[in-house]
Amino acid sequence: MKVTVFNGSPAGKASATHLIAASFLKGAAIAGAEIEHVYLKDYKILQCQGCFACWFKTPGRCVLADEMEHLLNLYRESDIICFATPIYTWNMTALLKNFIDRLIPLKVPQMMETNGHLDMKNQDSTPKKIVILSNSGFPGENNFDVLRASVACAEPILEIYRNCGKLLKSKNPDVLQKVNVWLESVEAAGQELVLQNNVSEEIKTKLQQPLMTIPEYMDYLGM
Known part of the structure; x- marks a missing residue:
């Protein structure tokens, strides 16, 4: 099994999004999965032209x-x-949205x-399992409403949303302790998903704390 994170944070490895995604991938690796963490900012990805050549002229190829x-x-x-993104102006980053737009060659x-x-x-008869990983620097679950609506069509099997996201990079020992406990739950979610194809209610509850x-x-x- 292979688990890949496509990370849409412009900050890459320096981002809070990276901390969430890295914990999830760590759990998946412990469960035996091959893992890869892709930072979209490191790739040249042009904007989709809406020409549909990938459907009618060169099927499957942009x-x-x-x-x-x-x-x-x-x-x-x-x-x-795994689509990973911070919340920028209510939704996923432009980096991630541009990448998702360019997935159209995977359709027929x-x-x-x-x-x-x-x-x-x-194109692929075996559908991918989709996971959403996101954080917001603002408090409140409402900050993820637009993203939730945006990804609903992908029918994700797991969505992990972390509000008060600036705490993830805190140097305060008390805060860091709470963050590490939460990231351990993210790691457990990655492990469970690979091993049993779902995440237990216990871990889901911990993720929402x-x-x-x-x-x-x-x-x-x-x-």
């Missing part, structure tokens, strides 16, 4: 000459795909219906 072809092959060979021009949802058919109250967090930010 006409744009950039590094997306390598990433498409990496996507194809993975079993679990044939309509299909799943659970009342219409979409284009995938607050790191701070909103007043405490506002104090922490000096706001």
Whole structure:
């Protein structure tokens, strides 16, 4: 089994998003999966032109000459795909959205219906398992509402959302202790998903635990 994270943070390895994704991949690796962490900022990915050549002229292959072809092959060979992103202006980053737009060569021009949802058919007869990993520097679960709606069509098997995301890079020992406990739950989620194809309710509950109250967090930010 291969688990690949496509990380849309412009900060790459220096990001809070990296900490979440790295913990998830660590758990997957412990469970025996092959893992890869792709930082989209390191790749030249042009914008989709909407020409549909990848459907009708060169099926499965984009006409744009950039590094997306390598990433498409990496996507194809993975079993679990993780889209990782911080929240920028209510939604995923432009880096991740641009990458997702360029996944269109993985589709074929044939309509299909799943659970009342219409979409284009995938080239691959074995659908990928989709995981969403995200953090927001603001408190409150409402910050993920737009992202949740954006990814609903992908029917993710797991969504991990971390509000008060600036705490993930805190140097405060008390805060760091709470963060490490939470990241251990992220690691456990990656391990369970690979081993048993789902995540236990116990771990899901731990993933939803607050790191701070909103007043405490506002104090922490000096706001």
